[in-house]
Amino acid sequence: MSAIIPTGAGAPRAATGRTKPWSEQLRYFWYLSRRSPLTLVGITIILLLVFVIIAAPWIAPYNPDKVSLIARLRPPSAAHWFGTDEVGRDLFSRVIYGSRASCGAAFMIVLISMSVGVLIGCFSGVVGGRIDTGIMRLMDVIMALPALVLAMALAAALGPSLFNSMLAVAIVRIPAYVRLARGQTLSLREQIFVKASRTFGASPFYILRWHILPNVMSPIIVQSTLDLGSVVLIAAALSFIGLGAQPPTAEWGALVSSGRSYMLDQWWYATFPGLAILLSAISCNLVGDGIRDMLDPRSRSR
Numbered sequence: 001m002s003a004i005i006p007t008g009a010g011a012p013r014a015a016t017g018r019t020k021p022w023s024e025q026l027r028y029f030w031y032l033s034r035r036s037p038l039t040l041v042g043i044t045i046i047l048l049l050v051f052v053i054i055a056a057p058w059i060a061p062y063n064p065d066k067v068s069l070i071a072r073l074r075p076p077s078a079a080h081w082f083g084t085d086e087v088g089r090d091l092f093s094r095v096i097y098g099s100r101a102s103c104g105a106a107f108m109i110v111l112i113s114m115s116v117g118v119l120i121g122c123f124s125g126v127v128g129g130r131i132d133t134g135i136m137r138l139m140d141v142i143m144a145l146p147a148l149v150l151a152m153a154l155a156a157a158l159g160p161s162l163f164n165s166m167l168a169v170a171i172v173r174i175p176a177y178v179r180l181a182r183g184q185t186l187s188l189r190e191q192i193f194v195k196a197s198r199t200f201g202a203s204p205f206y207i208l209r210w211h212i213l214p215n216v217m218s219p220i221i222v223q224s225t226l227d228l229g230s231v232v233l234i235a236a237a238l239s240f241i242g243l244g245a246q247p248p249t250a251e252w253g254a255l256v257s258s259g260r261s262y263m264l265d266q267w268w269y270a271t272f273p274g275l276a277i278l279l280s281a282i283s284c285n286l287v288g289d290g291i292r293d294m295l296d297p298r299s300r301s302r
Helices: 012-018 020-035 036-053 091-127 129-144 147-158 161-190 192-199 204-240 252-262 267-293 296-301
Strands: none
Touching: 036 091, 036 267, 091 129, 091 161, 091 204, 091 252, 091 267, 129 161, 129 192, 147 161, 147 204, 192 204, 204 252, 204 267, 252 267
């Protein structure tokens, strides 16, 4: 009987066979991306975005906040690749620096909502009883409201700023991770290694740390990757209506909002920030689909 006492993370994961070595996962993901050109396109765009975010001070030809009224609303040219805005600021530089605000905000939103949601969902599934019922009823109330409307209400109550809009969107996205993590936990707690741990007196926190969390991350990673695209759109929407980043901060949604007044004559003002939002959202969805196929056993068998 002592042979089945779980002594660490390695024993349950080996017993279930759920977790594959990351080297194997990466090799399969590279093989899958070569077979799926769209996934490879998504990876390329994301790597390019990461490079732009890191190297923004060296890529941007101008200071994104430098005003030059004599160069206001100029069309795209060799001097200003994306044209200029209503006060003469270079739009190419502002779109580059806007990637830091937009993509950075989306990453932090997904990280916060995923971390909090997974912990709450796993804890709720392990403990069960009235605590589980109370947590899930609260999540049902939040999910019953339209996500964008609730995010707008929270951002308006907290005050218009990029940080407050990030917090509002993160709160709205938490219930999705709670439900997903709880569903996986309810399935895992019926596995023999979890029952063995409970039989030998393991606490709920021990079971959560060593048995549940390592085995629920595959669907969570897929969900978080797919969420990045929608979060970029929601964060841009809040900035578009004035509840997100405030001037003169360069942020894609705020740039589109400023450029809508000049859309008929100065088309470039809103077009290039809008294309940046579109490309980032599509690339996240493409990579999310690729990761989902990588972690799907049916895709592996095919």
